Amino acid sequence: MKKNLTTAIRLTLVCIVCFCFLFPLLIWGIAQVSPGNGKGETIVVNGQKHYANIGQQFVSDRYFWSRPSAVNYNAAGSAGSNKGPSNPEYLKTVQNRIDTFLKHNPGISKEAIPVDLVTASGSGLDPHISVQGALVQIERIEKIRGIDKTELRKLIEKHTESPLFGPEKINVLKLNIALDQINETK
Amino acid sequence: MNTEISGIILMFILVVALALPFGRYMGKVLNLENTFPDRIFNPLDKIFYKLGGVDTSREMNWKQHLKALLLINALWFILSMLMLTNMGWLPLNPDHNPSMRWDLAFNTSISFVTNTNLQHYSGENGISYLGQIVLMLWQFISAGTGIAICAVLFQAMKERTTDKLGNFYVYFVRSCTRILLPVAFISAVILVFNGTPMTFEGKDHITTLEGQQTEVKRGPVAAFVTIKHLGTNGGGFYGSNSAHPLENPNYLTNTLEMVTQMLIPFGLIFALGYILKRRRLSWVIFGVMTTGFLLLVIPTVITEMNGNPAISHMGVNQLAGNMEGKEVRFGSAASAYWSISTTVISTGSVNAMHDSYMPVSGMNQLLGMMVNCFYGGVGVGMLNFYVFIILAVFISGLMVGRTPEFLGKKIEAREVKIAMLVALLHPLLILGGTALSSYLYSTDPVYYSSWLNNPGHHGFSEMLYEFTSSGANNGSGFEGLGDNTPFWNIACGIVMLLARYLPIIGPIAIAGILAGKKYIPESNGTLKTDTSTFGMVIFAVIAIVAALAFFPALTLGPLAEYFSLR
Numbered sequence: 001m002k003k004n005l006t007t008a009i010r011l012t013l014v015c016i017v018c019f020c021f022l023f024p025l026l027i028w029g030i031a032q033v034s035p036g037n038g039k040g041e042t043i044v045v046n047g048q049k050h051y052a053n054i055g056q057q058f059v060s061d062r063y064f065w066s067r068p069s070a071v072n073y074n075a076a077g078s079a080g081s082n083k084g085p086s087n088p089e090y091l092k093t094v095q096n097r098i099d100t101f102l103k104h105n106p107g108i109s110k111e112a113i114p115v116d117l118v119t120a121s122g123s124g125l126d127p128h129i130s131v132q133g134a135l136v137q138i139e140r141i142e143k144i145r146g147i148d149k150t151e152l153r154k155l156i157e158k159h160t161e162s163p164l165f166g167p168e169k170i171n172v173l174k175l176n177i178a179l180d181q182i183n184e185t186k
Numbered sequence: 187m188n189t190e191i192s193g194i195i196l197m198f199i200l201v202v203a204l205a206l207p208f209g210r211y212m213g214k215v216l217n218l219e220n221t222f223p224d225r226i227f228n229p230l231d232k233i234f235y236k237l238g239g240v241d242t243s244r245e246m247n248w249k250q251h252l253k254a255l256l257l258i259n260a261l262w263f264i265l266s267m268l269m270l271t272n273m274g275w276l277p278l279n280p281d282h283n284p285s286m287r288w289d290l291a292f293n294t295s296i297s298f299v300t301n302t303n304l305q306h307y308s309g310e311n312g313i314s315y316l317g318q319i320v321l322m323l324w325q326f327i328s329a330g331t332g333i334a335i336c337a338v339l340f341q342a343m344k345e346r347t348t349d350k351l352g353n354f355y356v357y358f359v360r361s362c363t364r365i366l367l368p369v370a371f372i373s374a375v376i377l378v379f380n381g382t383p384m385t386f387e388g389k390d391h392i393t394t395l396e397g398q399q400t401e402v403k404r405g406p407v408a409a410f411v412t413i414k415h416l417g418t419n420g421g422g423f424y425g426s427n428s429a430h431p432l433e434n435p436n437y438l439t440n441t442l443e444m445v446t447q448m449l450i451p452f453g454l455i456f457a458l459g460y461i462l463k464r465r466r467l468s469w470v471i472f473g474v475m476t477t478g479f480l481l482l483v484i485p486t487v488i489t490e491m492n493g494n495p496a497i498s499h500m501g502v503n504q505l506a507g508n509m510e511g512k513e514v515r516f517g518s519a520a521s522a523y524w525s526i527s528t529t530v531i532s533t534g535s536v537n538a539m540h541d542s543y544m545p546v547s548g549m550n551q552l553l554g555m556m557v558n559c560f561y562g563g564v565g566v567g568m569l570n571f572y573v574f575i576i577l578a579v580f581i582s583g584l585m586v587g588r589t590p591e592f593l594g595k596k597i598e599a600r601e602v603k604i605a606m607l608v609a610l611l612h613p614l615l616i617l618g619g620t621a622l623s624s625y626l627y628s629t630d631p632v633y634y635s636s637w638l639n640n641p642g643h644h645g646f647s648e649m650l651y652e653f654t655s656s657g658a659n660n661g662s663g664f665e666g667l668g669d670n671t672p673f674w675n676i677a678c679g680i681v682m683l684l685a686r687y688l689p690i691i692g693p694i695a696i697a698g699i700l701a702g703k704k705y706i707p708e709s710n711g712t713l714k715t716d717t718s719t720f721g722m723v724i725f726a727v728i729a730i731v732a733a734l735a736f737f738p739a740l741t742l743g744p745l746a747e748y749f750s751l752r
Contacts, residue, residue, distance in 0.1 A: 004253060007238060007239050007240055007355060008254075011238035011359075012261060016323060019327070024409045027375070028409075031385070035381070036381065037385075038378060038385045039390075041381045050395070051392065051432075055431070057398060063396065074400045075402040077311065078310065078425050080426060080539035081511065081542065082539055083666070084666070085545065085644075086747050091500075111502070115493065115502055115504045118497075119511075122426055123430045127515075165189055166437035173395065
């Protein structure tokens with residue numbers, strides 16, 4: 001018993017040195033040469049820093065909207081809605097989102113709204129929307145910004161990530177930054 | 187083919203392709219044979235043995251193994267309590283997060299030392315970086331404990347008569363340095379280069395494109411996330427676990443995290459075949475586990491890709507499937523696949539919120555944990571499966587009228603009793619806990635209203651899930667449950683504690699007793715255990731035990747919700 005205890009204490013101390021100090025320091029050191037130096041990948045626009053992987057809230061009609069979020073895209077925390085599929089209150093929320101979307105995008109049929117635009121993501125920080133999620137917002141953006149539809153389609157095509165495996169997607173932040181740049185150059 | 191489907195098929199093929207050679211390597215490591223990276227690891231291990239005071243030549247019997255394991259685990263629990271209740275004023279806390287209350291620290295300490303990683307706190311604001319790093323230590327060494335005790339099982343299953351089963355500390359050190367450390371290192375480097383942070387700086391303040399002020403939480407994420415999966419721990423750095431875009435930035439990292447969490451449970455099956463020189467037995471076990479896994483994962487993928495019928499009625503385009511609680515970059519197929527993988531192997535990390543899955547998917551997630559031995563957690567999955575093998579040998583022995591024997595050892599009343607107790611403990615803990623919480627809730631639904639995030643059957647499922655996850659040492663949750671209360675912290679803590687150590691003690695006792703028995707060479711009268719027929723018997727025993735024990739509870743929760751959802 002006593003022998004086991006001293007071994008347990010000493011071995012734990014060795015493990016602390018190896019796994020709490022050396023291992024994290026080693027990875028931290030390697031991270032210094034990675035993109036973003038281990039602090040997350042960032043994009044700088046007009047002197048403002050943005051995190052490429054962290055979604056942002058877009059509520060104004062001038063921008064492509066992100067998905068609904070349970071934490072309003074504040075990355076100080078992260079969470080999903082955790083609403084069950086049969087929860088009546090949740091289904092009402094989804095219905096309200098559909099109605100709001102139709103109000104801001106007149107002329108769009110319900111069948112054109114993809115489900116990702118009316119459901120909240122798991123992290124509440126989802127940086128992406130589906131391709132259809134961007135296409136369905138074109139008319140609104142065209143009207144407000146005066147950018148031609150074909151140009152918007154091209155922009156979406158350019159920002160579509162079609163990987164070999166996994167779903168197609170669009171980074172909303174990058175798309176909106178490009179959108180602002182089109183208006184600036186005009 | 188659909189890129190989402192091909193993506194998940196690739197994940198499965200990759201794991202099997204890597205687990206075959208890696209399992210052989212683990213077999214050599216755990217059988218104390220020479221391996222190719224000895225030049226690096228021999229000196230490293232020597233440092234561990236010397237500074238740790240390990241007498242490598244001392245062989246232990248099964249009782250001594252268990253004593254060593256329980257003692258060192260108890261020490262970790264005490265250290266963890268001290269750290270978590272004091273981290274607020276200790277260094278490495280740039281965001282000034284508070285120390286934990288004692289009941290939350292009790293729950294979290296048990297949770298991480300038992301390889302469960304159930305989290306009743308949120309990583310962003312419930313713990314300091316020092317706290318995270320200490321939890322990371324438990325992630326390494328609780329996984330090392332699991333592999334080490336599995337090595338004892340393998341030694342005991344060898345064809346010989348002995349009570350000397352190697353040295354626990356040697357298996358533990360070799361598991362940590364030669365199995366966990368190198369793979370964790372490679373996977374952490376890949377994560378870092380894909381945008382997972384590894385920094386000790388605190389929250390960053392940014393202004394969004396629309397001009398809002400928000401914060402971004404950073405930290406030493408990559409080192410934490412890599413071992414979280416490799417050791418089938420599952421506790422996230424962030425509250426939303428691997429759904430968080432910094433913890434799991436893209437489809438590649440998603441595949442990496444998926445593959446690393448399945449690698450060791452798969453590999454140990456093949457390590458068993460290598461050590462015992464019984465490849466066929468390995469494949470029988472692999473076949474039974476994979477059949478179970480596929481039976482759960484295929485319906486789940488289909489259900490999630492079909493989406494929520496209640497939302498279909500609203501008329502929107504649901505081609506992407508059920509996307510509530512899911513991330514666009516993974517899609518419904520890879521999320522569904524992950525949800526079953528993480529519940530059959532006791533990882534418990536999530537890349538989408540399990541609370542928002544369809545009822546059938548939620549049921550399959552529950553079943554994965556209720557069975558808890560289709561692959562299972564590192565090391566302990568094999569121990570759980572061993573219990574079912576013993577039961578299957580006994581039952582089939584009775585059916586054909588032969589003396590039950592497994593690997594040349596007679597199985598007698600004592601072993602079967604232990605196996606039965608371990609098999610029944612699991613439903614007792616889960617259903618007992620759920621019954622208690624349901625009773626409490628029903629006495630005063632207003633007082634306990636903060637417990638449940640969803641009404642009706644789904645609310646019951648939230649409570650059932652929490653106890654199932656604790657009982658399976660899984661750690662995922664229907665996270666809508668308001669679980670940071672003394673009741674949930676203490677109840678789940680006790681369940682995790684019993685559910686970790688009793689199912690380690692039981693199978694090791696059986697294996698240890700069998701190892702000391704006389705070896706009887708195989709004859710014509712021996713029941714062949716490495717055949718597909720015997721595989722079917724094991725599967726039937728597992729299915730019957732799970733179905734009889736858990737079917738009534740599943741009827742009240744997910745099944746009732748399924749039939750009410752149209």
